[in-house]
Amino acid sequence: MSREQQAVARARKAFETGRSKSVEHRIRQLKNLQRLFTEKQSVISAAVKKDLNKSEVGTQLYETLGLEGELNTAINHLKEWAAPRPVEKNLLTISDTVYIKPEPLGVVLIIGAWNYPWAVTIQPLIGAIAAGNAAVIKPSEVCVHTAKVMEDLLPLYIDKELYPVVTGGVPETQELLRQRFDHIFYTGNSVVGKLIMEAAAKNLTPVTLELGGKSPCYIDKNCDLTIACRRVAWGKYTNCGQTCIAPDYILCEPSIQDRVIEEVKKAIKEFYTDNPKTCPDYGRIINQRHFKRIMNMLEGSTVAAGGDNEESDCYIAPTVLRDVKPEAKVMQEEIFGPLLPILSVSGLDEAIKFINKGEKPLALYCFSSDNKVINRMTDETSSGGFLANDCLVHFSVGSLPFGGVGNSGMGCYHGKYSFDQLSHLRSCLIKKLNMEGVNSMRYPPHTPKKLGWARFFILNSVDLGWVGRMALLAVMAVVAAVVLQTTSVPFKEKSNVHFKPFHQGDSEPIRSASHRTAVSAQWCYQSQYSCDDTCRDPIRWAAQFPSCGGLRQSPINIVSTKVHVNSALPPFNFIGHTNTINITVENKGHSAHFALPQSFRLTGGALPGHYRAAQFHFHWGGNGRPGSEHTIDGEQFPMELHIVHIKEPYGSLAEAEHDMAGIALLAFLFEESSDDNPHLDSLIASLGRVKNNGSSTVIPNFRLSDIIPSDKDLFSYYRYVGSMTTPGCEQAVAWTLFHRTLPISSRQLDAITQQCRFWTGQPMTDIFRPTQPLDGRVVYRSKAGAALGGVMHWWVGVSSVLLGRTGLIH
Numbered sequence: 160m161s162r163e164q165q166a167v168a169r170a171r172k173a174f175e176t177g178r179s180k181s182v183e184h185r186i187r188q189l190k191n192l193q194r195l196f197t198e199k200q201s202v203i204s205a206a207v208k209k210d211l212n213k214s215e216v217g218t219q220l221y222e223t224l225g226l227e228g229e230l231n232t233a234i235n236h237l238k239e240w241a242a243p244r245p246v247e248k249n250l251l252t253i254s255d256t257v258y259i260k261p262e263p264l265g266v267v268l269i270i271g272a273w274n275y276p277w278a279v280t281i282q283p284l285i286g287a288i289a290a291g292n293a294a295v296i297k298p299s300e301v302c303v304h305t306a307k308v309m310e311d312l313l314p315l316y317i318d319k320e321l322y323p324v325v326t327g328g329v330p331e332t333q334e335l336l337r338q339r340f341d342h343i344f345y346t347g348n349s350v351v352g353k354l355i356m357e358a359a360a361k362n363l364t365p366v367t368l369e370l371g372g373k374s375p376c377y378i379d380k381n382c383d384l385t386i387a388c389r390r391v392a393w394g395k396y397t398n399c400g401q402t403c404i405a406p407d408y409i410l411c412e413p414s415i416q417d418r419v420i421e422e423v424k425k426a427i428k429e430f431y432t433d434n435p436k437t438c439p440d441y442g443r444i445i446n447q448r449h450f451k452r453i454m455n456m457l458e459g460s461t462v463a464a465g466g467d468n469e470e471s472d473c474y475i476a477p478t479v480l481r482d483v484k485p486e487a488k489v490m491q492e493e494i495f496g497p498l499l500p501i502l503s504v505s506g507l508d509e510a511i512k513f514i515n516k517g518e519k520p521l522a523l524y525c526f527s528s529d530n531k532v533i534n535r536m537t538d539e540t541s542s543g544g545f546l547a548n549d550c551l552v553h554f555s556v557g558s559l560p561f562g563g564v565g566n567s568g569m570g571c572y573h574g575k576y577s578f579d580q581l582s583h584l585r586s587c588l589i590k591k592l593n594m595e596g597v598n599s600m601r602y603p604p605h606t607p608k609k610l611g612w613a614r615f616f617i618l619n620s621v622d623l624g625w626v627g628r629m630a631l632l633a634v635m636a637v638v639a640a641v642v643l644q645t646t647s648v649p650f651k652e653k654s655n656v657h658f659k660p661f662h663q664g665d666s667e668p669i670r671s672a673s674h675r676t677a678v679s680a681q682w683c684y685q686s687q688y689s690c691d692d693t694c695r696d697p698i699r700w701a702a703q704f705p706s707c708g709g710l711r712q713s714p715i716n717i718v719s720t721k722v723h724v725n726s727a728l729p730p731f732n733f734i735g736h737t738n739t740i741n742i743t744v745e746n747k748g749h750s751a752h753f754a755l756p757q758s759f760r761l762t763g764g765a766l767p768g769h770y771r772a773a774q775f776h777f778h779w780g781g782n783g784r785p786g787s788e789h790t791i792d793g794e795q796f797p798m799e800l801h802i803v804h805i806k807e808p809y810g811s812l813a814e815a816e817h818d819m820a821g822i823a824l825l826a827f828l829f830e831e832s833s834d835d836n837p838h839l840d841s842l843i844a845s846l847g848r849v850k851n852n853g854s855s856t857v858i859p860n861f862r863l864s865d866i867i868p869s870d871k872d873l874f875s876y877y878r879y880v881g882s883m884t885t886p887g888c889e890q891a892v893a894w895t896l897f898h899r900t901l902p903i904s905s906r907q908l909d910a911i912t913q914q915c916r917f918w919t920g921q922p923m924t925d926i927f928r929p930t931q932p933l934d935g936r937v938v939y940r941s942k943a944g945a946a947l948g949g950v951m952h953w954w955v956g957v958s959s960v961l962l963g964r965t966g967l968i969h
């Protein structure tokens with residue numbers, strides 16, 4: 160058996176033990192990788208320095224920082240990614256359990272490239288481990304020193320049977336490719352990409368191909384050329400142009416070519432001094448073969464800047480080429496070096512035509528101040544990724560799928576995309592053996608009437624409340640009986656029963672009702688739980704809803720002496736809050752929800768977007784006990800109001816939950832007052848009309864501005880990022896807790912807490928989740944008179960800290 164065969168056989172055997180599937184094992188391995196990057200940073204950087212002359216800071220900034228971010232994301236989200244994913248159902252499957260179960264694929268082969276040797280080899284490995292696979296890791300032999308360090312270090316930190324490293328060049332890789340894998344993840348050039356796919360085809364092994372190609376960069380004359388050229392120069396000359404998504408060439412009108420050259424030259428000097436050769440931040444070509452390849456490309460083109468070189472040192476200066484023709488040598492293949500050709504086009508039309516004549520690139524860059532230009536470029540071209548007015552940074556956004564299209568590759572990764580790419584998303588439908596009558600509409604003999612019923616049941620998706628669902632099940636039972644007994648039921652071609660899909664402004668807009676019902680039957684508040692129950696109290700929510708065990712959970716205790724005062728938190732703008740409307744309140748089984756129309760909107764408050772209102776609800780105690788969810792310096796308040804908003808353009812929690820600030824929750828604490836708060840009377844009275852789970856009523860002439868102060872008086876608040884406080888505890892909430900409290904008398908509190916019942920029938924009291932650990936999060940406090948200029952900076956800062964990507968966002 161060859162060394163390669165042995166490694167694959169070992170990995171397969173280890174996979175078959177099943178240990179890679181345990182989520183705990185996966186998290187442990189990912190944490191070990193975290194430890195490797197903390198403990199061995201200097202060894203890693205020293206090897207990369209020898210291979211590519213990258214500085215220690217450069218290696219951290221462009222390689223290991225991103226990996227640390229990916230590791231944090233995978234560790235924090237793994238339970239949620241690996242959990243079964245409930246899906247929408249049609250009427251035919253309403254009583255079934257229908258979900259997607261992510262499963263490991265088996266043994267994955269990871270073939271890395273040399274230019275960012277850690278990033279492009281370990282990032283797929285993070286996905287493979289997170290998804291529960293075994294993986295054979297083949298670093299590029301071209302980065303000699305790094306390959307050796309990987310071979311030495313990885314077995315010291317991660318399970319060496321499950322994740323063996325195989326070093327070697329073409330013959331070794333080809334021997335590996337003769338083995339059977341369950342997935343091959345290849346990063347490198349397109350020519351070899353085709354060989355990989357050919358080898359994979361023999362076993363029908365799926366592949367991810369992260370390839371390269373010529374990534375165009377159009378610079379419109381309508382833009383700030385100094386900034387555009389600085390960003391292009393950074394994208395091009397970082398790592399000496401040996402970046403898969405480096406702008407390969409510039410397209411611009413002849414009238415701006417000279418300015419572009421001058422500005423790029425200025426940026427080169429700013430970044431790398433007058434003598435880049437001695438600048439520690441300027442790299443080297445990986446080897447002499449590539450040095451010669453790049454130097455050959457200069458033939459027939461005019462050097463406008465740079466051009467110096469030294470073969471023995473693999474040094475090629477940052478170089479600009481002017482008036483380059485499409486037939487020039489440098490335009491025949493991906494440059495992958497520090498040459499920047501400029502080609503003339505008459506304008507946007509010709510640029511688009513030129514781009515579309517070539518293969519679909521991995522990245523496409525467009526610099527313009529005109530949105531119409533940017534929109535046309537996105538609409539009329541195709542590429543793996545598209546960036547307007549910047550270069551490279553999309554690689555660092557874990558929520559974007561990274562990958563090519565056509566000749567630049569297939570498949571994608573980063574963040575959850577890596578997990579999904581290396582998982583099998585198995586469709587599961589678990590049906591019971593009852594309700595057979597409903598199925599008879601699909602059994603022969605087939606008749607037009609049965610087809611009518613089938614159309615009705617298959618084409619309608621379900622989004623009903625608890626009561627609706629129960630009613631529907633009852634209808635289905637009747638239908639089952641009828642269809643079973645006779646096929647002569649008069650069938651209305653266009654039923655009056657309208658099962659509307661979720662739309663904005665519904666009373667339960669943040670998750671589909673069928674999902675909500677399934678979820679609500681499985682969890683309890685502590686007050687509701689008894690030993691006979693099968694439902695889970697807050698301590699056990701995480702067993703069923705993995706996000707509830709995450710690291711950004713709500714509510715929290717706010718320690719007022721530890722909050723960070725932040726002047727970048729401005730006031731809010733409420734829109735629609737003074738309108739008088741009729742609203743519906745419904746007993747949802749765990750609380751009562753007051754639906755708000757989508758015309759109520761929220762902007763400002765340093766939130767990263769515009770939000771529309773969905774509903775509000777209260778959390779309360781009982782019998783004089785406090786019931787707020789958040790506490791301040793350990794003090795729990797009598798009651799808490801939550802106003803839920805969803806970020807535009809999301810239409811549901813399912814969409815918003817992938818965005819760390821997809822939901823904005825405004826929270827108000829209540830304080831006991833000696834007098835009644837008259838504005839609460841209609842709400843309290845309405846609760847008396849929705850005593851039981853599923854019941855609803857309308858409150859006429861309601862104004863939100865009657866129960867909360869106007870936005871002008873709400874400039875003082877706490878801000879942190881957290882989660883919903885009921886299962887599934889989605890970690891997608893930008894929380895705002897206002898300092899201003901709202902008054903409520905003890906008589907009103909009693910009235911509120913004594914009226915409704917849980918879905919289990921017990922009195923609905925103490926409906927709050929206990930406070931959750933802060934887990935390193937920062938709570939901010941606004942400061943009156945905030946400067947608007949700091950708003951985005953604040954949000955970008957908070958989100959980047961949480962995503963572990965601060966290094967790439969300045």
Ligand SMILES: NC(=O)c1ccc[n+]([C@@H]2O[C@H](COP(=O)([O-])OP(=O)(O)OC[C@H]3O[C@@H](n4cnc5c(N)ncnc54)[C@H](O)[C@@H]3O)[C@@H](O)[C@H]2O)c1
Binds near residue numbers: 300346493
């Ligand atoms: N899309 C991305 O994420 C990404 C990232 C980095 C590099 N790239 C692309 O990779 C290219 C540069 O890398 P490279 O191809 O020079 O890297 P490389 O020479 O390191 O080759 C990549 C891998 O393929 C293996 N290999 C090479 N020839 C082979 C053959 N004949 N049979 C089997 N295996 C073989 C190597 O051993 C290596 O592990 C550029 O085109 C660049 O754009 C893409």
Ligand SMILES: CCCCCCCC=O
Binds near residue numbers: 274279402552
């Ligand atoms: C912002 C850093 C970009 C790193 C890109 C590495 C992958 C492609 O070569």
